[in-house]
Structures are given as C-alpha cells and as structure tokens.
Amino acid sequence: MKRRKLIIDCDPGVDDATALLLAFAAPDALDILGVTVVAGNTGLVQTARNARIVRQIAGRADVPVFAGCARPMVREAVDAGAFHGPSGLGTLAVFEPDAPLAEGHAVDFIVRTLRAADEAVTLAVTGPATNLALALVMDPAIAAKIDEIVMMGGARSAGGNITASAEFNVFADPHAAHVLLTAGCRVTMFGLDATYQVLSSPERVAALEAVGTDAARASAELMRFSNGIEADPGRRAGAPLHDPCTIAWLLDPSLFIVSGAKVAVETNGGLAFGHTAVEFRAGPREVNANWAVRADGAGVFALLNERLGSL
Numbered sequence: 001m002k003r004r005k006l007i008i009d010c011d012p013g014v015d016d017a018t019a020l021l022l023a024f025a026a027p028d029a030l031d032i033l034g035v036t037v038v039a040g041n042t043g044l045v046q047t048a049r050n051a052r053i054v055r056q057i058a059g060r061a062d063v064p065v066f067a068g069c070a071r072p073m074v075r076e077a078v079d080a081g082a083f084h085g086p087s088g089l090g091t092l093a094v095f096e097p098d099a100p101l102a103e104g105h106a107v108d109f110i111v112r113t114l115r116a117a118d119e120a121v122t123l124a125v126t127g128p129a130t131n132l133a134l135a136l137v138m139d140p141a142i143a144a145k146i147d148e149i150v151m152m153g154g155a156r157s158a159g160g161n162i163t164a165s166a167e168f169n170v171f172a173d174p175h176a177a178h179v180l181l182t183a184g185c186r187v188t189m190f191g192l193d194a195t196y197q198v199l200s201s202p203e204r205v206a207a208l209e210a211v212g213t214d215a216a217r218a219s220a221e222l223m224r225f226s227n228g229i230e231a232d233p234g235r236r237a238g239a240p241l242h243d244p245c246t247i248a249w250l251l252d253p254s255l256f257i258v259s260g261a262k263v264a265v266e267t268n269g270g271l272a273f274g275h276t277a278v279e280f281r282a283g284p285r286e287v288n289a290n291w292a293v294r295a296d297g298a299g300v301f302a303l304l305n306e307r308l309g310s311l
C-alpha cells in the first residue's frame with residue numbers, strides 16, 4: 001500500500017482519541033503530516049492538550065499538533081461535554097504531555113502544507129470543520145492539492161444526535177461543513193447512518209482491552225466511558241464508534257459501502273439547523289460526496305485490535 005499523506009483535524013473527544021490511536025498505529029500506510037485541533041466536544045485548550053496526550057500514549061512525538069479555531073465560523077459555540085466528560089477524555093487520566101504544541105495556527109499549517117505539497121494530501125476531519133473551511137476560504141486554490149476529505153458528520157436515516165435533525169459535528173459548525181461540501185473536493189462522509197453500525201459492545205471492548213498495549217487499554221477505557229452514557233441494552237449493544245470510521249476507511253475501504261449523493265447543509269437556523277439533506281437521486285454533476293451507507297462493525301474492531309496491538 002502506498003503511504004497516504006494525511007492531516008487529521010479533530011476535537012478530542014473520546015472517539016477522536018481512538019481515531020488518532022488507529023492512525024498513529026499505521027505508519028506503514030499513513031504519513032501523518034500533522035494533527036490540527038479545533039474546539040468542539042470541549043474547548044480548544046482541552047482538545048489541544050488531549051491530542052497531545054493521545055500522541056504521547058501512541059509514542060508519536062514525531063507528529064506535530066497545531067491548535068486551531070476556538071469557535072465556529074458564524075454560529076455561537078456549542079459543545080458535547082455531556083458525551084465526553086469534563087476533561088474531554090472520559091475517565092482517562094489526563095496530564096500535561098511532554099511534547100508541546102507546534103508553533104503557529106492550524107489554519108496556517110493546513111494552507112502552507114497544501115501549497116507546498118508535491119502530492120495530494122488527504123484530510124481526515126473528525127470534529128467541526130472550522131479549520132479546513134477557513135483554510136479553503138483563505139486560499140481556495142488549496143482544494144486542488146486535496147486528494148480526499150474524509151469526514152465524520154451528518155445524518156440521513158439515522159436522525160440527529162444533538163438535535164432531532166442534526167449530527168453534532170455539522171450542527172457545531174454548519175457553515176464550515178457547507179464550505180467543505182462546495183469546494184469541489186472528493187468528499188467521503190461518514191454520518192450516523194454508518195457509525196451506528198459500529199458499536200462498542202462489551203464483548204468487543206473486552207477483546208480490545210485484552211490486546212494489552214497502553215493504546216488498546218486506553219481506547220477500551222474510553223469506550224467503556226461512552227457505553228456508560230450511550231449504550232442502551234434494549235436498543236443497541238454499545239456506543240457508536242464515530243470518528244475511527246474515517247481512519248478505518250483509509251486503512252481498509254472494503255469495510256464500508258459508500259454511495260454518491262448530493263449532500264447539502266441547512267445553515268439558516270431554526271429547527272433543522274445543521275441538518276444534512278442527503279439526496280441519492282442527484283444527477284452526476286450534482287453529486288458532491290460519497291455517503292457511507294454500510295459499515296462492517298466487526299471488521300472495524302478487528303482492525304483496531306490488530307493495529308492498537310502494534311503500538
């Protein structure tokens with residue numbers, strides 16, 4: 001497999017953390033140019049610290065972490081603290097990491113890295129898309145240097161998870177999601193329709209913990225925290241594993257089925273604010289994203305066990 005140049009933009013966040021661990025565990029496949037952080041699940045100071053904590057757990061101090069936007073482009077800031085705990089990393093022990101943040105703003109890093117890239121770069125976006133959207137506003141020409149935007153966000157048949165009709169990442173910055181979806185880039189979008197098929201059942205969490213590495217144990221602890229909040233034995237076996245689907249796609253696309261669609265975002269406020277309208281009946285010139293419709297949950301967990309066992 002040719003190594004893919006990758007920037008991960010995230011808001012760690014319990015599931016962002018597992019996505020980062022999975023990516024850090026795949027140096028053979030992913031050349032991670034940098035991690036950029038945004039406010040989302042919790043405030044920017046915490047998301048930036050949390051990304052550095054996860055980097056230290058993975059032993060990947062070679063990957064720079066840049067702090068980015070502290071608030072969405074237009075709307076007022078919202079967070080998802082109820083799902084991620086006061087630290088943003090559930091019950092995981094938090095500490096001041098050894099390696100500092102990289103100098104400079106994440107948006108500047110994205111722009112200068114893409115301008116200088118001698119081959120197209122993939123962007124994995126697992127939080128509100130503010131950083132990448134502002135980079136595209138700052139220099140629209142960087143879109144030509146983007147190989148693929150793989151984003152976790154949106155919902156179609158699954159309904160919303162932060163309002164009745166909106167998924168958190170898109171709800172937290174709908175205008176940013178609109179910028180990504182209208183930039184002319186190849187977009188692969190993992191909404192709740194797919195991530196609700198990747199559930200951290202107690203059996204899967206136990207198997208991950210038994211892998212025995214620090215990374216596997218940390219990921220299992222994060223999932224247990226989420227299960228304490230989101231598992232609903234009567235409805236689903238465990239909490240959905242949202243953000244790692246983006247990295248699993250990059251490592252093994254056979255784990256998913258995607259379908260071309262026109263995805264539009266409601267940015268006008270009101271009851272449907274942040275809603276993603278996913279239209280599969282779009283004509284070929286209207287399609288702006290590949291929307292994930294199926295996910296192999298067992299396969300994603302087998303990939304996690306294999307990769308986190310190597311850290």
Ligand code: RIB
Pocket residue numbers: 011013014015016040041080126127128152161167168169242243
């Ligand atoms: O709706 C799920 C998304 O919102 C995930 O990215 C999770 O980390 C939260 O940010």
Ligand code: CA
Pocket residue numbers: 010011012013015016040041126127243
């Ligand atoms: Ca996230």
